[in-house]
Amino acid sequence: xxxxxxxxxxxxxxxxxxxxxxxxxxxxxxxxxxxxxxxxxxxxxxxxxxxxxxxxxxxxxxxxxxxxxxxxxxxxxxxxxxxxxxxxxxxxxxxxxxxxxxxxxxxxxxxxxxxxxxxxxxxxxxxxxxxxxxxxxxxxxxxxxxxxxxxxxxxxxxxxxxxxxxxxxxxxxxxxxxxxxxxxxxxxxxxxxxxxxxxxxxxxxxxxxxxxxxxxxxxxxxxxxxxxxxxxxxxxxxxxxxxxxxxxxxxxxxxxxxxxxxxxxxxxxxxxxxxxxxxxxxxxxxxxxxxxxxxxxxxxxxxxxxxxxxxxxxxxxxxxxxxxxxxxxxxxxxxxxxxxxxxxxxxxxxxxxxxxxxxxxxxxxxxxxxx
Numbered sequence: 001x002x003x004x005x006x007x008x009x010x011x012x013x014x015x016x017x018x019x020x021x022x023x024x025x026x027x028x029x030x031x032x033x034x035x036x037x038x039x040x041x042x043x044x045x046x047x048x049x050x051x052x053x054x055x056x057x058x059x060x061x062x063x064x065x066x067x068x069x070x071x072x073x074x075x076x077x078x079x080x081x082x083x084x085x086x087x088x089x090x091x092x093x094x095x096x097x098x099x100x101x102x103x104x105x106x107x108x109x110x111x112x113x114x115x116x117x118x119x120x121x122x123x124x125x126x127x128x129x130x131x132x133x134x135x136x137x138x139x140x141x142x143x144x145x146x147x148x149x150x151x152x153x154x155x156x157x158x159x160x161x162x163x164x165x166x167x168x169x170x171x172x173x174x175x176x177x178x179x180x181x182x183x184x185x186x187x188x189x190x191x192x193x194x195x196x197x198x199x200x201x202x203x204x205x206x207x208x209x210x211x212x213x214x215x216x217x218x219x220x221x222x223x224x225x226x227x228x229x230x231x232x233x234x235x236x237x238x239x240x241x242x243x244x245x246x247x248x249x250x251x252x253x254x255x256x257x258x259x260x261x262x263x264x265x266x267x268x269x270x271x272x273x274x275x276x277x278x279x280x281x282x283x284x285x286x287x288x289x290x291x292x293x294x295x296x297x298x299x300x301x302x303x304x305x306x307x308x309x310x311x312x313x314x315x316x317x318x319x320x321x322x323x324x325x326x327x328x329x330x331x332x333x334x335x336x337x338x339x340x341x342x343x344x345x346x347x348x349x350x351x352x353x354x355x356x357x358x359x360x361x362x363x364x365x366x367x368x369x370x371x
Contacts (some may be wrong), residue, residue: 009055009068017069021060028200036177050187057187057197122218124166124207128179128212129156129221129249129258138232140268140324146234150227151262156249157224162213164254166220170210171254176202209253221250230262237326238269269326276334278315281308283338287346295350304349 008016013027034040035049058064113116132155138147156166167173177180179199186196198204212218228247236242239265248258271279285308292298292305316331 007051007055009059012051012055013059024056024059025200028052028060032056032178032201039177042139053185053187056200057195116363122201122208122212123203123205124209124218124253125203125205126253126255127251128255129251131258131261131262132248133261135263135265136230136232137265137267140266141265143232143236143238143264144234146236147232148229149232150229152225152227153246153260155225155226155260156221157226158257159213159216159220159222160268162220164220164250166213166216166218166253167211168213169362171209172210174210176208178202178208179206179264181206218253220253228260230260232262232264236264236266238266238330240263240264252342266326268322269324269330271327271330271334272319274315275319275331278312278314279331279334280341281315281340283335283340284342286335286339287343288349291350293344297350301346301349304346 010019013024013031015023015027019027031052032049035045035052040049058068068124132153134151134153136149136151159166162168165171176183178201179185181205183199183202184196185199186194199206202208209218213220216222226247228244230242230244232242241261244260244262246257247260250257285305288301288304289298292301298305
């Protein structure tokens with residue numbers, strides 16, 4: 001059996017040596033489907049399928065690919081050309097990119113390149129859709145009186161072609177032909193030993209969509225613009241949420257959809273960033289004040305009390321103090337957060353000063369000084 005140094009993994013997959021991870025995935029997809037023993041009855045099909053899987057296992061992993069390139073070139077340092085995370089080095093990404101057969105049911109989101117949005121996956125992976133959170137900014141009067149707003153947003157909606165199943169004709173998924181339903185495949189990489197990897201076709205689920213929908217690629221959902229009418233009740237405040245059931249992201253392969261969550265934002269009731277920091281400073285000083293009074297070390301802790309309070313008051317007053325109850329409630333929460341951060345530190349400082357003051361009155365081994 002040929003060693004890994006004697007094998008040209010690039011030639012096995014039919015890609016160039018500078019091929020991207022996406023090109024390697026596509027090449028593996030094509031080769032694996034043609035050479036799988038259940039499809040190809042040629043005598044050498046199984047051996048060639050193992051070679052293709054071995055090549056993909058090495059070239060899809062940036063570190064293994066660098067070591068392989070280094071050994072092929074004869075230089076142990078040849079694989080260190082580009083720093084990890086740079087474009088030349090493959091970037092900071094999943095070595096398998098989710099699936100060589102395309103983008104998974106939850107891959108990509110709304111952002112990314114057009115190439116990533118065009119990926120397809122055969123994996124059958126039912127998952128409930130996530131909520132869509134939308135921040136609606138209102139003035140204090142509108143929040144107090146209540147209002148109705150129409151909102152247009154983007155979300156994953158149920159595919160109109162396959163009606164969410166991911167398959168146009170088949171009613172049920174089929175067992176993955178690559179892994180036989182186990183969800184993983186074992187590849188003998190030679191130098192790197194036997195490696196178990198997640199099946200790239202079913203993405204570990206063991207099931208695949210028999211005939212993937214041409215519109216959604218088998219996930220059962222597509223990105224679409226949606227509209228929803230939200231009724232904000234009277235007496236709403238900053239941070240309140242209004243939930244519209246079933247208007248979030250659609251689930252994959254017929255699973256339930258998430259909710260549309262409208263989060264009310266009232267700037268008049270919200271602390272600015274500096275004000276929140278100011279109240280945190282004030283809260284941070286409170287444990288020092290209390291512990292100092294209880295342990296009679298307040299004089300030693302005076303600077304740790306006065307300095308945060310002065311800085312905190314300055315940050316709060318600079319942006320203006322507001323007389324709204326919700327504003328003061330948010331201020332109280334910020335003070336409590338600061339106090340929780342300062343409590344343990346205040347106890348440690350109090351014990352240190354107590355020990356120091358005790359050593360000043362006692363001599364070595366606890367014997368008192370006599371004057």
